Ligand code: SF4
C-alpha cells in the first residue's frame with residue numbers, strides 16, 4: 213500500500229519547514245531511504261515563471277533550501293532545477309532571472325546546493341509511454357541519480373489541479389511545452405501525457421509545498437490559500453489523491469487522477485493509502501476555491517467521445533478574454549500561444565477563437581493578470 217505522510221507547517225520560516233519536511237520523510241524511513249551518499253539529486257521545484265515567492269505561483273524557496281540541506285546531510289549532492297513555461301528560451305540568462313526572483317539563488321547559497329544552468333535538451337525514447345513514445349527533456353533529469361519532486365498545491369484552469377504529477381511537465385524544455393499542448397489538445401490526452409512524463413521521470417520522492425497553496429484561477433492568477441501542510445510520498449499518484457481530498461476535489465474531477473485510476477496506477481480512494489502523521493479529516497480545507505468553470509465541464513469531457521467533445525467545446529468551453537486596461541502589451545500571450553491564435557494589433561492582443569485550443573497557456577503566463585477566463589451566457593445556463 214502506498215504511503216503518504218502529512219505534517220503541519222504553519223509558515224515558511226526555514227527552520228520550521230525543515231523540521232516539518234524531516235518529520236514527513238522520517239515517517240517514510242528517513243532521507244537515507246531515498247538518497248545514498250555520493251548521489252546527484254535533482255530538486256525539481258516548480259518555477260513556472262519569474263515571480264516572487266509571496267505570489268504563491270512557484271515552489272517556496274524554503275522547501276528547496278531545507279531539502280537541499282537534508283540531501284547534503286544524507287551525503288547527496290543537490291541540484292535545484294526546472295524549466296519555466298511559455299515561449300521563453302531555455303537559456304542561462306532566463307534561468308538566472310528566474311532563480312533570482314523566485315528565491316532559489318539565495319536558497320542555493322544558504323544550503324550549498326548547485327543551481328542547474330545546463331540547458332541541453334535530449335529526445336529520449338520511452339517505449340513504455342501510453343500516448344508518447346519519445347520525451348524531450350532537460351539534460352539534468354538524465355544526469356541525476358535521483359529526482360526529488362517539489363510541487364506546489366494549486367488549482368489549474370486546464371487540468372483542474374496542479375500537484376505532484378503535473379509538476380513533472382516542467383522537465384519538458386521551455387517552449388517545447390507548446391508543442392505538447394498542440395499535439396495533445398484534448399484534456400484526456402494531455403492527462404495521459406502528464407502521466408507518461410511523470411512515470412518517465414520516476415521521482416524517488418515527492419515533497420509537496422502545501423503550506424500556502426493557490427485557489428481559484430490557478431496556476432498563476434488565483435489567490436493564496438493557507439493549507440498549512442507539508443506532504444511527502446514515494447508515490448506521486450497517491451500523493452495527488454490525498455492532496456485533492458484535502459482541498460475537496462473528487463478523483464473524477466481531476467483528469468490526471470481519473471486517468472491514473474484507468475491505468476491502474478492508483479485506485480483514487482484514500483482508503484487504499486496508508487496516511488501517516490495527520491489524518492485527512494483533521495487537515496481538510498473545506499473552503500478551498502476550485503476552478504469552477506473547469507470542474508463543471510468535466511462531466512461531458514469525461515463521458516463523451518472526443519469528436520463530440522470537440523464540437524461541444526467550440527460552443528461552450530470558456531475562452532480567454534483580455535483586460536485591455538490592465539494589459540501591458542508585452543506580447544507574452546501571443547508568443548506563448550501554441551496554435552498562434554493571438555495576434556498583436558496596435559500593441560494589444562486579439563484572439564482568433566477558431567484557432568484557440570483552450571489550453572489557457574496565455575492566462576497561465578501573463579505576468580499582469582490581464583487575461584480572464586470567461587464562458588458564454590448560454591454555457592452558464594447549460595452548466596448551471
Ligand atoms: S494580455 Fe498579458 S501577456 Fe498578453 S500582451 Fe497583455 S500583458 Fe502581455
Ligand code: SF4
Pocket residue numbers: 532548549550551552553554563567568569570571572573574575
Ligand atoms: S489563445 Fe487559446 S490556444 Fe492560445 S494560449 Fe490562449 S487558450 Fe491557448
